[in-house]
Amino acid sequence: MKKANKKKIADDLQPEYDLSKLKGGMRGKYAKRSAERERMKILLCNACWMKRYTGVSKDDIPRHGGGYVRQHGYGHEAINFMPHAGFVYGFVQLRTKTINISRIDPDAGDKVDNVLVVWRARSNEGSVVVGWYKDATVYRELQKPVSGRSFAYKGETIRPRWVVRAKASDCFLVPPHQRVFKVPVTHKGFGSQTFVSFLEADTREVKEFKDQLLDYISQAERGVFVTPRKGKIRTGRSGEKGEDRESRDKCYERLLH
Template sequence: MDAPIIFVNIGWMVSYQGPDNDPTIGGHGWLKTHAYGHEAWNFQPARKKLYGYIPRSARINLRRLGAAKNDDKVEGVTVIWVARSPRDQVTYVVGWYRSAVVYLESGHFEIKRSSGDVVGYQIEAPIAGATLLAPDQRVLKVPTAKVKGNLGQSPVWYGNPEYVAKVRSYLDAGGSFSKIASKKQVNSPRQLDPEMRKLVELAAVRHAIKYYESAQGGSRVVRSVEKDNVGWDLTVSSNDVDLKVEVKGLSGSDLCAELTPNEYKQMLAAEHRRSYVVYIVTNALDSSARSHVFYYNSELSNGGRHCWLTEDGRVLRIKELTAARLTID
């Protein structure tokens, strides 16, 4: 028999190991006046268990999870944590607990956290049954269109049959979608610079491909569009999530790169910017090669000011340049 599933909508964080250097991002009422939410510790063990926070205003219907009328808890529940990404304002699955116990009372457990906050919990789960996805692994969208059966305003949702079946398959696969078998071979990057520059760019592109095809990067399908002059180098896909990745390779450690006019135009274009990624690799030819990946952040972008930043909060500074062609009569 399949385990009952419940979805809980929380604020977006990277690690859920406490609020230090990991702000809770979301539109919930509490987060409008506080720097972090109590979900900040959802993946930080306490008492050799994990405890998942649900807003006190939310009511869990235990009977929807298979409980009898007078039961005060349900065991063996799969809890799916979902959150809205600041990159594109889309809600994704961010992690889950397996074999959790869900209690009727919102404050069944009270735990004092390192910040001094005393947090009430009604979900308890074994550490071994928990999975938190890294931000780039969060590719399974949650249906939020305003139609019956989709996730609504309540933080708690029980799913619809079609989506629950999809989630079960996703969890059984360890949080990754099967790759398309007939992937196109990735081409070498186009470069008009000297041979060393070609090697640097090629190494950077390979770095990006390896990352996005890995489990950490979301086990995605990568297709090179370098020769198509579309304004980015790689199209990176998983499920129905597509990223447009512009790769820049640097031989040194100084983080400074330039975009062509077409690349910059596509980066800012309304139809592309939410999915446009700037993937910069420093020391690209060395064993110390490191990626710096900048994603669009809808929360921080406003008006004509658009913001790209890394998961650790570094903001991409953009300086527009004007060029000219000089001739002699």
């Protein structure tokens, strides 16, 4: 088999692909990849729908954010993708003001590191992935506002609290027209707490969803946006990093080599 053909098999490999069909080293490589993916710490977090998440403006009004957004006109996630001193700080609405991070890592204390945090929001087509933080730190409790981090709304200065922190260079915001990957808000087996999901269930459905999600992220960071088993949707390096576009070429290495 030619090298190019082997690469195509690697790129197109689906979770249910029979590894016995691959020879020696390739079979071992993808068995290792599968094991590494199963060990990954992943958290899905709800957010309202916005274009940029860098503050509320006339052309970027929060939508589909639940009761708080309907009442106040904004959500604290309005600047989830606005860098501040080299970091991004993420807010997710928490009914009890805590995240049970022991479901991410049983040994977690007040926080857990090295988490892939995936942000989802409701579009007119349903709940979709809007962006993610890699190597994020997730805190058990809501944290106090960071000094100097704020946004303006109707003459008022809003200083959001937060519960997730990551380097700005490790975040990726999917452009609105490329948000094509649908994700359950709550689903049996997906290990959901209100507004967040842990993907902790040891089921084929969850494993396949994680594989599809990680494949989507890997390809999106290369400018290719796909949905599971439906092929290419759009191409082009149009993803927006948390920092300026000069940092695009310093993109965080792929989840798995």
